[in-house]
Amino acid sequence: MENEQMENGELRRRLWLGIVLILGLLVYVSPVCAQGGATYVVRRGDTLFSVARRHGVSVDALAATNGLSRQAWLYTGQRLTIPGSAAAPAPPAAENxxxxxxxxxxxxxxxxxxxxxxxxxxxxxxxxxxxxxxxxxxxxxxxxASPAPPVAPTDDGVYIVQPGDNLFRIGLRHGTTAAALRAANGLSSNTIYVGQRLTLPGGAPNPPAAQPAPAPAPVGYGEKWIDVNLSTQTLTAYEERTPVFSALVSTGTRWYPTVVGTYAIYVKYVSTRMSGPGYNLPNVPYTMYFYRGYGIHGTYWHNNFGVPMSHGCVNMRTSDAQWLYNWAPLGTKVVTHY
CATH class of the missing domain: 3.10.350 (Membrane-bound Lytic Murein Transglycosylase D; Chain A)
Incomplete structure (x- = not known):
């Protein structure tokens, strides 16, 4: 009799354990209804963008519902609340x-x-x-679905500002200067906004044809080199022909132009003082000189990258300059060109 009671107790214990395990699996696998929407369990390879697209919601709404930023990382097993719907997600569409x-x-x-x-x-x-x-x-x-290229100016010589534009680039594209654009539009600074209508000096209706950048100098196997495009105010780091990093920069103004040619980094300083006509800057970070007093370095005194601002050096955001400083050894080739 005692053995029979023990066997019945063991059977009931195993039965309850099985029920608990099954309920746990159902809760984990199935989306559960929650206030404001269903719950989705993140799988390997998911991103906010792919989860939002799969459930027909915007990235902003999904991020806001879960207290995340648009650029937030997700981890496998993370539970996300899907805003606006308690329905189970549709099967993943065939994705590229x-x-x-x-x-x-x-x-x-x-x-x-x-x-x-x-x-x-x-x-x-x-x-x-x-x-x-x-x-x-x-x-x-x-x-x-990528953004369309910048539109041409209207017939009356007015240009509508597009995402990523700045006065310097607009001036280059339309054969004028940032200073002339400021004067023509009564601007006190280089700040512009998307959708703003700018009068082009002289009413120039058509931009000049873009000139192709010169081909980079021959490089050896595994060689690192740096391309500085003075027309677009960009710096790109290459390993052989492969771009591995790119950033907006500020190079020399028309009064203090950056040298043009092929050079090499000959000295590096984690921090150094720079001085010259009208400036004396201590602790300039991540400085790499490539020709006489011309260098690539971090910048803490302005944030106007994409516009020529310097006395000839290549100004970078400090975080970008740090990456480049750690990547580029002494002797790294530097090619500057329009």
Missing amino acids: VYVVQAGDTLLEIALRHGIPASALAEANGLYWNSWVYAGQRLLLPDPA
Whole structure:
């Protein structure tokens, strides 16, 4: 009799244990109704962009509902509340996914697929200069959904500001200068906003044809080199022909132009003093001189990158300059050009 009671007790214990396990699995696998929407459990390779698209909600709404930023990382097993719907998510649509190969960079992948690096980064919850790793799955956004190129000016010589524009670039595109644009539009600074209507000096209706950048100098196997485009105010770091980093910079003004040619980094300072006509700057961070007193360095005294501001040096955000300083050894080739 005693043995029979023990066996019945063991059977009931196992039965309850089985029920608890089954309920736990159901809670984990199925989306549960929550106030404001369903709950989704993050899987490997998910990003805010891909989860939002799968459930038909915006990235902003999904991020706000879960107290995240648009660029937030997700982790496998994380539980996200889907705003506005308690229905189970639809099966994942066939997505255009690229699996990162050894040696790939975000910039190179974007170039290979005809996608702006910024769009590829946003689709995967990354920054445009984020590192990627072999085996990582990247969602490739539809190139047709990428922002359209800047529009031509209207017939009355008015240009409508597009995302990413600044006065310097608009001036280059339309054969004028930032100073002339400021004067023509009564601006007291270089600050402009998307959608703003700018009068082009002289009413020039058509921009001059873009001039192709010169081909980079020949490089050896595995060689690192730096390209500084004075027309676009950008710096790009290369390993052989592969871009691995790019940033907006500020180079020399028309009164203090940056030298043009092919040079090499000959000395590096984590911090140094710089002085000259009208300036005396202590602790200039991550400085790399490539020709006489011309260098690439971090900048703490302005944040107007994309516009010529310097006495000939290449100004960078301090975080960008730090990355470049750690990446570039002495002797790294520096090519400056228009």
